[in-house]
Each structure stands twice: as C-alpha cells, then as structure tokens.
Amino acid sequence: MKINFVIFLITVFLMANTYYDGRFTEYLTKGKKYYKIATFGFVGLSIYLFINKHPGESKNLIKHATELIKYMPVDSNTSDMLTPLFDFTNAREKINQMGQSNITPQTRRMMNSGGGRGGVxxxxxxxxxxxxxxxxxxxxxxxxxxxxxxxxxxxxxxxxxxxxxxxxxxxxxxxxxxxxxxxxxxx
Structure with a gap:
C-alpha cells in the first residue's frame, strides 16, 4: 500500500510540473550547489564513521578507493590534486609484505581456485x-x-x-x- 502512495505522489508531481512548464524541477535545480555540498558532507561523514567503527576494514576501503580513482574519468586538475593524497605505492608494498591476512575470503578463494589436480x-x-x-x-x-x-x-x-x-x-x-x-x- 505504501509503494502505491509513493507512485501516486510521483505521478502527481510530474503532471503538475508538466502543467506549470517545469517550474517545480527548475525550483529544485536552483539548489544544485547545496545538494552537492550536502552529498560531500554525507559521504565524508559516512567514511569517517565507518573508519571509526571498523578500523581493520579501513585499509581495504582506502585500497579500493585508490583503485577506483585510477580508473575514474576526472580532469587533470582533480587528478593532480588527488594523486599526492592517494599515492599508496609504498603502503601497498607494506600491505603485500604483511601476507594474505588483509585479503577477503572471497578474493582468496578466487585467487586459489583452479589449482591442483582438479584444475585441468x-x-x-x-x-x-x-x-x-x-x-x-x-x-x-x-x-x-x-x-x-x-x-x-x-x-x-x-x-x-x-x-x-x-x-x-x-x-x-x-x-x-x-x-x-x-x-x-x-x-
């Protein structure tokens, strides 16, 4: 019943927006800068709380974020700004020297699968x-x-x-x- 009401509200909003030539969506897009600020604040706070709650997993989070940033389409200014912050080449070597302790069980299973006599x-x-x-x-x-x-x-x-x-x-x-x-x- 609740999903029906949400769909009804969205439909009414879209119909009214069309009737008034997009005034409602124009009003919503005026606050684009503030939505962006709120999003960055939410993401930053979420990461901060995650690191405080799960300090052991924070290394994995930073490692995956570094890998993600390598492949994201960003402009040169952003890349120049983020490169010194996420240059973990020495840290990655240290993590690799620590052994397989920080690798998730799923990754370890994938890396070891296909070996032995059965892997032909x-x-x-x-x-x-x-x-x-x-x-x-x-x-x-x-x-x-x-x-x-x-x-x-x-x-x-x-x-x-x-x-x-x-x-x-x-x-x-x-x-x-x-x-x-x-x-x-x-x-």
Missing amino acids: KRCVSETKKKYVAAQQSWKCNMCNEQLSHTFQVDHKIDLQFGGDNSVSNLAALCNNCHADKTAANNL
Missing part, C-alpha cells in the same frame, strides 16, 4: 579474467598496449604441460598477441 579445465571465470587484467593495469602482458574489451587470458604454463588456472599462471593479452603466442606454440 580450460575454463577461467570472467571475474578472474578481470582481476588478472586489473593487476596488469589493463595493459597487454606482451606488447603493453591498452587492452580492449575483447582481451584474452592466456596460461603462462599451458595446461598440457602441467599449468593450472590459478591467478599466478594467467596473463591478460590483446587478441593479436594471444594469436601470435598460440600460433608459435602450435608450430
């Missing part, structure tokens, strides 16, 4: 493919060109020679390099 299928999940490509900064492992959406994942040690589907045995290649490597192996 030539089937690699899309998640694992994207993970391998992201670890290579979305660049081809052979020619260092930017990977397209049709990139291939290749086994460093072929399955027929004892390789497996673990992340450490996979490399993301562009279609041309993958075709060249496959042709060279088959000759």
